[in-house]
Amino acid sequence: MRVIDINASFGKRVSDDERFSLAAMLRELDRHAVACAVLYHEQAVHYSMEAGNRLAIEAGRENPRIIPAAVLNPRDALRWPGELDRCLRQGVRVFRFFPSANAASVRGRVFGQMLQALRGSGAVVMVPASDCAPEGDALTWLAEQTHACGLPLLLTELAYSFLYEIIAVMRQFPHVHGETNWLATEGTVEVLVEGGSQSRDVGMGGPALGAGRFLYGSAAPARPMQKALNQVLETGLGRADKAAILGGNAIRLLGLDSAALEKLPQLPSAEPVMFDGPLVDVHSHLGYWPLPMPNEDYDPAPMLKRMRRYGITRGIVSSYESMRYDIAAGNRRVADAIHGHPELRGYVEINPHQFELSCREMDRYLRLPNFVGVEMELTHIPCPTGGEKVRRLMAEAARRCRAILFMAAGDDAPAERELGRQFPDFTIIHAHGFDPDWARTVADTPNVCVEFCLSRASHLNVRDALDILGPRRVLFGTDQTFLSVGAAVGLYWDAQMSPQERPLVLSENARRIFALK
Numbered sequence: 001m002r003v004i005d006i007n008a009s010f011g012k013r014v015s016d017d018e019r020f021s022l023a024a025m026l027r028e029l030d031r032h033a034v035a036c037a038v039l040y041h042e043q044a045v046h047y048s049m050e051a052g053n054r055l056a057i058e059a060g061r062e063n064p065r066i067i068p069a070a071v072l073n074p075r076d077a078l079r080w081p082g083e084l085d086r087c088l089r090q091g092v093r094v095f096r097f098f099p100s101a102n103a104a105s106v107r108g109r110v111f112g113q114m115l116q117a118l119r120g121s122g123a124v125v126m127v128p129a130s131d132c133a134p135e136g137d138a139l140t141w142l143a144e145q146t147h148a149c150g151l152p153l154l155l156t157e158l159a160y161s162f163l164y165e166i167i168a169v170m171r172q173f174p175h176v177h178g179e180t181n182w183l184a185t186e187g188t189v190e191v192l193v194e195g196g197s198q199s200r201d202v203g204m205g206g207p208a209l210g211a212g213r214f215l216y217g218s219a220a221p222a223r224p225m226q227k228a229l230n231q232v233l234e235t236g237l238g239r240a241d242k243a244a245i246l247g248g249n250a251i252r253l254l255g256l257d258s259a260a261l262e263k264l265p266q267l268p269s270a271e272p273v274m275f276d277g278p279l280v281d282v283h284s285h286l287g288y289w290p291l292p293m294p295n296e297d298y299d300p301a302p303m304l305k306r307m308r309r310y311g312i313t314r315g316i317v318s319s320y321e322s323m324r325y326d327i328a329a330g331n332r333r334v335a336d337a338i339h340g341h342p343e344l345r346g347y348v349e350i351n352p353h354q355f356e357l358s359c360r361e362m363d364r365y366l367r368l369p370n371f372v373g374v375e376m377e378l379t380h381i382p383c384p385t386g387g388e389k390v391r392r393l394m395a396e397a398a399r400r401c402r403a404i405l406f407m408a409a410g411d412d413a414p415a416e417r418e419l420g421r422q423f424p425d426f427t428i429i430h431a432h433g434f435d436p437d438w439a440r441t442v443a444d445t446p447n448v449c450v451e452f453c454l455s456r457a458s459h460l461n462v463r464d465a466l467d468i469l470g471p472r473r474v475l476f477g478t479d480q481t482f483l484s485v486g487a488a489v490g491l492y493w494d495a496q497m498s499p500q501e502r503p504l505v506l507s508e509n510a511r512r513i514f515a516l517k
Contacts, residue, residue, distance in 0.1 A: 020221055
């Protein structure tokens with residue numbers, strides 16, 4: 001199985017981090033047995049398209065594993081026509097546009113002129129779907145214009161919040177393809193390819209899209225290659241469908257010479273990468289997700305099956321319903337779901353806007369042996385991290401249990417640090433990861449820890465947190481049943497943990513914090 005990464009880059013942006021260099025990218029290709037990658041240079045997006053494109057083209061000339069992509073910026077009105085022609089003459093066939101980064105609309109007249117200039121060139125157009133707001137119908141307009149110009153359209157960044165619109169557009173326009181790096185929600189790759197049902201016509205409320213419409217992309221080096229690989233490899237799709245998504249479709253769409261690829265690396269296995277030792281998942285959910293993905297609701301059986309596949313011996317679970325709608329109903333249903341399943345433990349969901357009810361919920365469930373902590377996610381119930389409501393409720397939680405899974409409101413590292421210092425014997429596990437600046441802010445507060453499950457997580461942030469905080473303050477989390485377990489495993493895999501770090505991060509820290517046997 002030969003893998004082609006359709007969405008990767010190199011080059012620094014106001015940084016001298018070697019992990020963004022071309023040499024580092026080539027090492028990542030080797031480490032993941034990826035045959036080649038379609039690369040653009042970051043300078044072409046953020047400063048000079050001419051200089052950045054020149055570097056990408058030079059990299060392609062020097063290394064057969066690099067397929068250069070050119071970036072065109074409609075704001076550079078005096079130069080884009082000449083740059084487009086120059087890139088075509090030098091053999092570039094992938095043209096990327098970044099509307100948000102360049103503060104330019106895909107519905108603008110200049111963007112239409114660019115597409116007309118590419119007509120008949122055999123080029124592939126790549127645009128982030130996340131840049132096309134649904135209320136403006138920009139995605140449909142983009143599909144119509146590229147179709148009229150005979151240009152295949154490859155949408156990157158398929159945000160789950162916008163996926164319903166992407167599906168509708170892809171059904172209407174067969175020339176539109178999707179890239180996989182953001183398809184991290186559980187079962188979504190299979191739903192899109194096969195319809196999520198035995199019938200290919202009913203699972204998504206209409207025809208399935210098929211494997212031929214999707215191409216593997218990682219968004220490396222900022223995002224982890226193995227995460228995106230696992231999202232495809234863990235599916236129940238047949239080998240032929242996996243091979244098409246991982247490389248075959250790119251070969252066809254870009255018109256690559258298959259014979260020239262024969263000497264390049266091949267993926268050694270069609271199975272996702274996994275860790276050898278036991279894992280403890282400190283962040284998982286039951287409940288209903290209103291997205292194009294399988295509805296498992298409060299049935300723990302699919303979760304337990306995934307846990308067994310990946311060697312997760314314990315999973316700590318909360319209710320999505322409690323976060324979004326009714327904390328009492330969600331907590332009750334989690335308690336019912338985990339009863340009789342020793343692999344599962346529960347979090348009591350609490351809400352700073354419902355102080356009395358939250359205290360009653362803690363008193364009801366924390367006396368049970370299978371509830372081990374509480375959860376508070378302020379992104380779902382907006383409330384200032386450093387406000388009195390949060391401090392008051394956290395004080396009650398700290399009296400009743402050992403730890404909280406906690407999501408601060410926005411960029412609020414100093415407030416989270418102060419909470420940690422106010423309750424020094426209470427472990428705060430920051431949910432969904434943080435960047436090095438956040439890690440440095442809380443570095444002197446040893447009871448603030450972190451786990452990194454996120455649909456667009458960064459393995460670089462995991463590595464930085466390990467280096468700044470130490471391995472005893474980093475934990476493993478998946479966010480299932482929302483996110484793919486394989487994606488989480490791939491994320492932590494690409495952090496390249498040492499043999500000493502792995503057992504701490506993957507299980508021992510959680511066992512210590514929650515007193516798990």
